[in-house]
Amino acid sequence: MPERILVAEDESIMRMDLKEMLMEAGYEIAGEAGDGERAVELSYRFRPDLIIMDIKMPKMNGIKASRIITRSLQIPILLLTAYSQRELIEQAKDALVTGYLVKPVRESDLIPAVEVALAQAGRIASMQQKMDTVEQKLKDRKVVERAKGLLMKQYDWSEEQAYQYLRKSSMDRQIPIGERAGEILKKQEGKVYQK
Numbered sequence: 001m002p003e004r005i006l007v008a009e010d011e012s013i014m015r016m017d018l019k020e021m022l023m024e025a026g027y028e029i030a031g032e033a034g035d036g037e038r039a040v041e042l043s044y045r046f047r048p049d050l051i052i053m054d055i056k057m058p059k060m061n062g063i064k065a066s067r068i069i070t071r072s073l074q075i076p077i078l079l080l081t082a083y084s085q086r087e088l089i090e091q092a093k094d095a096l097v098t099g100y101l102v103k104p105v106r107e108s109d110l111i112p113a114v115e116v117a118l119a120q121a122g123r124i125a126s127m128q129q130k131m132d133t134v135e136q137k138l139k140d141r142k143v144v145e146r147a148k149g150l151l152m153k154q155y156d157w158s159e160e161q162a163y164q165y166l167r168k169s170s171m172d173r174q175i176p177i178g179e180r181a182g183e184i185l186k187k188q189e190g191k192v193y194q195k
């Protein structure tokens with residue numbers, strides 16, 4: 001599936017050029033905006049894979065729009081700027097912008113920048129996923145440890161016996177061992193409170 005790109009640029013000719021270059025390279029246009037407010041609105045509505053955003057736009061400039069977008073969406077943004085706007089690029093650094101392109105934008109600059117931005121975003125997303133998995137595993141391990149301790153005490157089992165019980169009963173129920181351990185702990189907590 002082609003990656004979807006939102007183009008935010010107030011000059012319609014420039015916007016058309018960008019769209020054409022992107023489509024020729026096989027990308028899909030998720031939407032187009034002529035001002036910053038619309039760029040924010042469409043980013044939340046369409047969740048594009050990448051946003052190409054002009055800095056100088058009516059209603060809201062591209063840097064402010066980028067700040068609002070990156071506050072809650074993880075979408076890479078490529079800013080478009082003119083040579084005279086060096087100070088704006090400085091401001092853009094803390095707006096979590098992936099990169100910028102200097103106008104006039106040529107195809108030989110645009111497409112590699114888009115590819116890099118998308119690849120970078122992909123790496124960040126898969127790293128986040130890995131971190132979430134590791135965090136879940138750590139949580140599971142803690143719960144399993146607690147449930148094991150509880151079973152050992154309750155039935156005078158060895159650690160191995162408690163673990164084997166957890167493993168078997170989670171397999172019987174076809175649920176992850178962490179979930180089974182959580183059930184056991186919950187049940188036990190219920191009993192304690194009932195006393």
Ligand SMILES: [Mg+2]
Pocket residue numbers: 009010011054055056057
């Ligand atoms: Mg402009």
